[in-house]
Amino acid sequence: MTRSRRTAAGLERYDALPPVECSELRGLWRGSGVPTGHPLDGALENLGWFGKRFDDDDRVHPLVFRARRGLASVHPGLVPLTVVLRAAPLLRTAAAAGAFAVVRPWVTTRRPRARLREVRFHGVTSAALVYDDLPVIDAFRRDDDGSVIGAMDARGMARPFLFRLHRLDGPARG
Numbered sequence: 001m002t003r004s005r006r007t008a009a010g011l012e013r014y015d016a017l018p019p020v021e022c023s024e025l026r027g028l029w030r031g032s033g034v035p036t037g038h039p040l041d042g043a044l045e046n047l048g049w050f051g052k053r054f055d056d057d058d059r060v061h062p063l064v065f066r067a068r069r070g071l072a073s074v075h076p077g078l079v080p081l082t083v084v085l086r087a088a089p090l091l092r093t094a095a096a097a098g099a100f101a102v103v104r105p106w107v108t109t110r111r112p113r114a115r116l117r118e119v120r121f122h123g124v125t126s127a128a129l130v131y132d133d134l135p136v137i138d139a140f141r142r143d144d145d146g147s148v149i150g151a152m153d154a155r156g157m158a159r160p161f162l163f164r165l166h167r168l169d170g171p172a173r174g
Contacts, residue, residue: 004037006036007159009036010162011160014141015122015124020141027054030165030166030167032045032163039089048101056116061073062114062131074104074108075107076132077132077134081156085157113132114132116128119139121151121153127139150165
């Protein structure tokens, strides 16, 4: 299947899913990309992306990564999105993972860097994560298995990046 067909199939599946309420997202969620041929496919996972943490509507940690001592939240405003999008193929390399592990402590934050709001995306109003420091919105839909599918919509991206979040049973810590 070609990249454009995978993207169309992924978005068609996403568009068919029901909305999510903001309150349903509380807690720690494990993330993974939904392969669609997007330039970011596999890049975040290679860098140690763990998922997202939703404390409440106004306190969201949008980029939670594995770290030496558990989990660490990364400040999205310190990660240049345009560079990430251009360098996405390189981010899937072992060298990039090693370099990010070295840099990560300097881009880590304890403060939440996003919030939840209801947003209309692709014709449906649903919970969405609005980044504080980037022109990015992650719009969510509920999947049949209890997970949610996110569509990362960013200024400068030709098409959304799709990802899946699975709720963890433990308390929201990170």
